[in-house]
Amino acid sequence: MSGDSRLEGLVLKAGPLGESDRLLTLLSASDGLVRLAVPGARKPKSSLAAAVPLAVLHLQVGSGRGLRRVRQLEVRRNFAALAQRLETLAAAQGLAELSLQLVPEGAAVPGVLDDLLLQLARLDLVVQERSEGVEALALAVQGSVHLLALGGYALPLAHCARSGARLEPPLGDWSWRCSLIPAEGLVLGAVAGAQLVLNASELALLQRLPRPALPRKRDGSLMGPLPVWLRLLQLVEIWSREHLARSPRAWRLVREALVPRGPAAASSGSGNRWSP
Template sequence: MVSDTTLEGLALATGPLGENDRLLTLLSQDEGLTRLAVPGARRPRSSLAAAVPLAHLRLQVVGRRGLRRVKQLQVLHNYSALAQRLEPLAAAQGLAELCLRLVPEQAPAPEILADLLLQLGRLEELVRERGERREALAIAVQGSVHLLALGGYALPLQSCCRTGAPLEPPLGDRQWHCSLLPGEGLALGALAGARLVLWSSELALLQRLPRPGLPLRPGGELMGPEPVWLHLLELIEAWSGDHLGRSPRAFRLLRSGSASMPPSSPPLR
């Protein structure tokens, strides 16, 4: 007789399976990415219909080989409130997509799950408090910086990828730049062939993001205007596209929802 297993994690994605079943991709602390069959979940009155994306679930799973089946589920938390606003929802979906590319199947991912839940909680609080759109951008960028580092694809923020010289942006110096080079990293100067070029203030802000909290001014206001956060999101998309094969599609929606444009890059030389 096959014994049941208990799994706790966040539903990242779902899809149809057969006529009434659902295929669930779960991010759990113990198993990383796990794909499970949820019998009858597409029936409206099913007790398993709550297996939907961005739901934190505790599952009773049966089976040992092949596609295991969900027998029972308990909803620990549903982040459905994020759907009330486009920006927090797109940020959350983009972070979930990033995890789908970063996390291997059947490999423990405790830190990634914990950080993703932290970012979703911040986005949920943003919806409740009707915070600014740029805060959703900031959470998307900082969450991506954290997840990429935990997944082994950290942005190299401290030294030039070509010379090894330290990247020490002098604040207020409009002549200082660094370039994101495809497949390499950040290099000093505004270089030809760069994916994008950062001003000194943009890199200084980016270098703060591996810390736990968002970068705030002494009065508690978020640092950086919206166009800067849009530019940093573009960098995240470029880096993840180069190293993971594809950037999160939801980030394009997050970016396109703004009337603001990223600041003009300095001329290449």
């Protein structure tokens, strides 16, 4: 139709609108977050019923003021398989929630969509290859580190927030500590009032996460045990609450999927003796 436009992106959120319509929040590389109405999408036989969360859609969108309406859609990719496992679905939902907080409506944030799609594809492989659940947790943590950096809230991993000294964790020195002070960053030593204290191996693992790939050993297995990845997830949660006012609710589901009997496995990892 004359005046219509084309739009492509990932559906981060969907909800009911009126009796049978659906309200989408789409993450687009060109326009940031875009809210769209999908007429009749909640009807069982609707041609627009595929407008669901975690689907990559190519859309024909009507023009005009106010809430624009989707005319036609084509599914480019669907990450529905992530729902086969709670930890992969929750990890994907958490990254989607974080993206909603970081990207403004109508303004693109370069790199966010590409990185989010990369992490979703890796979570899809976790399902396909029946990998251990800790892989999904690690992708959730690494994806959060990437998205926070792209959104302007990068974790300061290189220098002490107070002294300016380089953070160079001495692997094998089990007495070494650094502290997370959310309003400042990471501080050398075990500091009073810290919300989280890391040992040398934990910080060394965290410092690898801005890289493209997950940190792995020579045999291809993931670096770091489950309790350490849970602590790094906790660190990401604390940082998000401080700088974005809240943390994704889905991180609780990730934790419950991996530690169903309680928080014992997520207890303080400062005494965990492992090395990257």
